[in-house]
Amino acid sequence: MDTNWMNNKTVIITGASGGMGKGVAEKLIKEHGCTVIGIARSEEKMKKVVEELGSYADKFSYQLFDVAVEENWIDFANYLKENDIHPDVLINNAGILPKFDRFQNYTVDYIKKAMDINFYSAVYSIHALLPILLESPSPAIINIDSSAALMTLAGTSVYSASKAALKSLSEALREELRGKCYVGIVCPGFTKTDIFRNQDSADAKAQKMLNMVSTSCDRMVNMIMNDIKFKRPLGVHGFDAAFMNYFGRIMPVQGGRLFSTVMKASKLPLFDSVFKD
Numbered sequence: 217m218d219t220n221w222m223n224n225k226t227v228i229i230t231g232a233s234g235g236m237g238k239g240v241a242e243k244l245i246k247e248h249g250c251t252v253i254g255i256a257r258s259e260e261k262m263k264k265v266v267e268e269l270g271s272y273a274d275k276f277s278y279q280l281f282d283v284a285v286e287e288n289w290i291d292f293a294n295y296l297k298e299n300d301i302h303p304d305v306l307i308n309n310a311g312i313l314p315k316f317d318r319f320q321n322y323t324v325d326y327i328k329k330a331m332d333i334n335f336y337s338a339v340y341s342i343h344a345l346l347p348i349l350l351e352s353p354s355p356a357i358i359n360i361d362s363s364a365a366l367m368t369l370a371g372t373s374v375y376s377a378s379k380a381a382l383k384s385l386s387e388a389l390r391e392e393l394r395g396k397c398y399v400g401i402v403c404p405g406f407t408k409t410d411i412f413r414n415q416d417s418a419d420a421k422a423q424k425m426l427n428m429v430s431t432s433c434d435r436m437v438n439m440i441m442n443d444i445k446f447k448r449p450l451g452v453h454g455f456d457a458a459f460m461n462y463f464g465r466i467m468p469v470q471g472g473r474l475f476s477t478v479m480k481a482s483k484l485p486l487f488d489s490v491f492k493d
């Protein structure tokens with residue numbers, strides 16, 4: 217296995233303005249000489265990425281658009297063609313984590329929004345870009361999924377549904393494109409990024425609990441990079457993700473109940489709206 221297969225490739229990565237996406241973009245540029253096109257919405261955050269890249273900044277460019285809108289992907293595919301840009305790798309990483317809550321407390325509009333960002337963004341990007349990617353001698357699609365796709369917990373109905381859909385889509389693509397395009401799925405567990413902004417993290421106990429179970433962003437980025445290097449079909453990272461992978465397969469019903477018992481017993485305000493009547 218050539219673990220440097222991605223050296224000097226052109227990579228598109230969504231959510232490159234922060235968290236794991238930014239970390240992976242930096243590694244691809246600095247350690248593999250890749251040219252990265254990052255996609256996100258905040259120009260301010262993107263400018264910071266460019267600044268931090270310093271002398272490597274010429275390897276990074278960005279496009280600002282909402283990944284949840286199909287039209288934006290069609291325009292982006294046209295932009296690539298018009299500018300004679302030939303991407304080899306697509307990493308679907310942008311995503312949001314809705315606040316832990318009961319299904320009934322989410323509005324249908326909010327559920328649609330979460331599905332659009334976490335799932336349909338990948339549908340649109342792959343649909344629009346696959347023909348272009350397949351022109352590469354070593355095309356690849358990597359979808360950053362979640363441990364939430366491996367097992368569903370109370371309070372995560374919408375997030376888990378979006379990530380389970382992404383996992384199923386990726387698994388089908390992996391077989392349909394076998395031998396033509398590497399398709400990788402990464403399921404990280406809790407990772408220290410800004411994704412918890414929607415949670416009630418003002419609660420100090422909840423913050424402590426999240427910190428305890430979370431993997432550092434750098435460490436997670438390294439594990440994701442290894443998955444890509446070795447073209448692994450599935451990466452499950454973080455001890456919480458390993459737990460969920462195990463319980464999700466061995467005892468999918470009782471496992472869910474066990475996690476609910478632990479979450480309830482924690483008495484964290486974070487889970488109040490999930491369990492309090």
Ligand SMILES: NC(=O)c1ccc[n+]([C@@H]2O[C@H](COP(=O)([O-])OP(=O)(O)OC[C@H]3O[C@@H](n4cnc5c(N)ncnc54)[C@H](OP(=O)(O)O)[C@@H]3O)[C@@H](O)[C@H]2O)c1
Nearest residue numbers: 231233234235236256257258282283310311406407409411
């Ligand atoms: N952190 C965790 O504990 C964890 C665990 C498992 C899986 N994951 C998954 O890992 C991926 C990355 O998460 P992270 O923790 O790095 O999140 P993060 O720090 O919140 O970063 C999310 C990135 O996605 C971009 N983004 C969000 N919505 C977007 C939209 N509609 N259009 C374009 N860009 C958008 C954000 O940029 P802008 O704000 O500039 O648009 C940002 O660059 C997500 O798919 C997440 O579900 C995270």
